[in-house]
Amino acid sequence: MSPNHTPRKKVSPSPSSSTTLITTLIAVLAIFTGIYYVLDSRLSSFYIFDPAHLHDLSKRAIGKHGDDTRAIVHFIVGELSEKLPGGYVNLAEEWIFNNAGGAMGAMYIIHASVTEYLIIFGTAIGTEGHTGRHTADDYFHILTGTQLAYTPGSFEPEIYGPGSVHHLHRGTVKQYKMDASCFALEYARGWIPPMLGFGYADALTSTLDFPTLWRTTWVTGREIVGNLLRGKL
Template sequence: MLGIVIAAISSTMYLLESHLEKFYIFTPSNLHQLSLEAISLHGNDTASVVSHIVSSLSSTHPAYVNLDEEWVFNNAGGAMGAMYIIHASITEYLIIFGSAVGTEGHSGRHTADDYFIILRGEELAYTPGKGMYEPERYPQGTVNHMKRGVVKQYRMETTCFALEYARGWIPPMLFFGYADTFSSTLDFPTLWRTTWITGKQMLGNLAIGKL
């Protein structure tokens, strides 16, 4: 039975792959522009930056934006931070992620393109290979675009927050987000709260036709 379910899901994903663009409601360029606007207005007042972004998105996408600003810890790939889930569906997620004390870890290798727009601080990233002796640097206002299947080491040396947007197949990414709970933190209350918020968002969006 499990094999049948997996095969059905895989077949559906394969058939929909070439049509994914039809299901996206956000665009990386618009989110980047909105982030730059918020930064220009509020600088390092991150609470106001986040409020500006969310209120603007709520006015343009009222049915798809979570206005309940609940922050939960997120442990993934050895890195620890906090996140506020603005939108979660089968093909997109949009969150604020960061830490006031810095963090470092493995990016994960994902089934979606990931756009990490720095709202405050600086992110360092590293990929073995060409140019491997110097870090990639992403200061405030820039975007670290990790294409689907790409993996990096990343670091936030001190306070750093970002608007993170992923587009592609989101459910497989959840395994990476949950793994540290079972292998190290054992923080099941946070896992439960994350699952509740994410599930509520995904099912709610499905109910109004948003894949």
């Protein structure tokens, strides 16, 4: 080592700067927590769909069209577009594969926003999987076919046929199965963005179907942003 070389001393953050950083982080967390609780207490004011109306609409569609799933879907979307004009209802029938919780089917996104989504979900050949544990209440209105559900400790399945509603309460979880062809009007109300991770997980870790993942992202993002621009949270 050269006699003229002076070793550089490591500069450590001063105790005061570390304290300031921690204080700032705590303040930011407190602000966001406060905003979350205020908005969460007012969630119902952001909803534009009503579970009771969707149940009645589903039953009327089934009563008019029987097992004709396509006609049922058109009936439901048609009435919703009349009831909620202004672009809140997506009339472009864009069917997209959906893999989530080990189950596979297809969906048509009728509405997507920060606090609600409404889709037609189903499969013509059956599937089975995990419901996910979500930050929203999920109402599964069976249109055609049958869905089975199971919770640990039960010895008999829950059975949901056409016209019935499977309500998965926010924060709860079940196993579900569609033995054969089954389609449903699925309505979720609560915080929707945290649910997207469940919807993406299978594509990122199993199917690696990136074109479908991109299409899902594009349609979902387009609808959420569009509704935000309309003032719909």
